[in-house]
Amino acid sequence: MESLLSAVIVLLLVSFSCFTSSEALTRNKGNITVKWDLMSWTPDGYVAVVTAYNYQKQRSIPSPGWKMSWRWTRKEVIWSMVGAQTTKQGDCSMFNENMPHSCTNKPTVVDLPPKTPFNQQIANCCKGGVLKPGLESAFQISVGNAGDSVKTVRMPVNFMFTAPKQQYICGPTKKVTPTRFITADKRRMTRALMTWKITCDFHKAT
Incomplete structure (x- = not known):
């Protein structure tokens, strides 16, 4: 017994x-979902808003914050950014006048701090990379040497999302239904020209 x-x-x-x-x-x-919304075309590329959504229920991205990286499939450059910056400029020696923000084939992007001047911010940026459950972090990017239409533009590949003491595994970049946006007065709806999505799943603590 x-x-x-x-x-x-x-x-x-x-x-x-x-x-x-x-x-x-x-x-x-839950996961970290990154959406890449192409908002307008430029003479040699496009302007996009990149947003990371923390869909994890209880896991925050702590200070010093998240990092994102990817690989371009052509010879794209980043002309400018708002709300974030790349960690390295790379070799831009082929440009004589206007200097790109980044010329590296594998840029790594970090968020800007909360005290960033207002004219360098967009909505939901500049939190020092801290991303709490249910919230989002965004930045604007102007890409050159890229396609300038839905038929010629190419998605970035080999996307990576990293965080302090957290390891994530990101899936492939996928073309999805363009994101819809509602204006502040809620009287007009617009949509992105194209939307790409990347899903990054938590793998393990490090």
């Missing part, structure tokens, strides 16, 4: 442990 009681207690403990682990995984279900 005593051995039977001990076995029942062990079984209950194991079941509780499994339930707790399963519950913890359920609470943290």
